[in-house]
Amino acid sequence: MSALVPGTLPGPVWVAAPHPDDEALGCGGLIAALTGAGQEVWALLLSDGGLSHPTSRTYPRERLAGARLAEWRAGLAELGVPAARTRALGLPDGALGACPDALARGALAAFREAPPGTLLLPWARDPHPDHRAAWAPLLSAARAFPAVRVLAYTVWLEERGDPGDHPQPGEARSLTLDVGPWLGRKRRAILAHRTQLGLITDDPHGFTLPPGLVKRALGGTETYHEVPLSTQEVPA
Numbered sequence: 590m591s592a593l594v595p596g597t598l599p600g601p602v603w604v605a606a607p608h609p610d611d612e613a614l615g616c617g618g619l620i621a622a623l624t625g626a627g628q629e630v631w632a633l634l635l636s637d638g639g640l641s642h643p644t645s646r647t648y649p650r651e652r653l654a655g656a657r658l659a660e661w662r663a664g665l666a667e668l669g670v671p672a673a674r675t676r677a678l679g680l681p682d683g684a685l686g687a688c689p690d691a692l693a694r695g696a697l698a699a700f701r702e703a704p705p706g707t708l709l710l711p712w713a714r715d716p717h718p719d720h721r722a723a724w725a726p727l728l729s730a731a732r733a734f735p736a737v738r739v740l741a742y743t744v745w746l747e748e749r750g751d752p753g754d755h756p757q758p759g760e761a762r763s764l765t766l767d768v769g770p771w772l773g774r775k776r777r778a779i780l781a782h783r784t785q786l787g788l789i790t791d792d793p794h795g796f797t798l799p800p801g802l803v804k805r806a807l808g809g810t811e812t813y814h815e816v817p818l819s820t821q822e823v824p825a
């Protein structure tokens with residue numbers, strides 16, 4: 590696997606996150622490296638994140654979504670991305686597959702504000718339905734910028750992926766980044782997502798980030814799978 594050299598990525602760099610925390614877990618080190626080097630990084634949040642604690646009484650959906658948006662911006666601030674460079678589409682958490690057109694339209698409108706040189710997004714077969722559903726609409730929006738480099742990050746692939754979920758030979762060019770110098774900032778960005786780390790205690794069905802996943806995310810290496818935009822299937 591080749592080493593990713595952050596300084597070679599053309600800007601502006603957009604990072605798309607289906608849920609608040611995906612960007613910190615999947616590419617927090619790279620974002621910190623880029624902003625630290627003066628690169629312009631923008632972030633696009635796809636869903637409202639409002640489904641993680643469906644039966645909490647203290648955090649009904651609207652309050653939860655508001656808290657998660659604030660956590661997202663706080664985490665990104667740790668990584669050097671100011672709130673002015675964040676955009677949130679507010680699509681329904683858990684149902685991104687039901688709104689591909691709204692996702693593609695919203696992403697395109699956001700990208701036009703700062704035409705991307707690089708797009709970071711979850712890998713096509715990262716094992717979460719919202720992550721998979723985001724792939725085609727995001728690439729469709731990215732196609733308006735033919736020179737854009739597309740690098741996929743992973744969140745759930747290592748812990749939950751089947752062999753077929755991983756990139757197959759010839760499908761992508763895999764790159765690794767040693768995030769050592771930026772690990773402290775990545776840790777603070779992840780820890781900003783307090784609602785996903787045990788803050789809400791009145792929902793037996795509530796979601797908590799698995800400690801093993803967090804530990805790996807802080808393990809010091811990020812892996813990216815770069816795909817050529819031109820050969821990706823055009824969604825029907």
Ligand SMILES: [Zn+2]
Binds near residue numbers: 608720
């Ligand atoms: Zn996610």
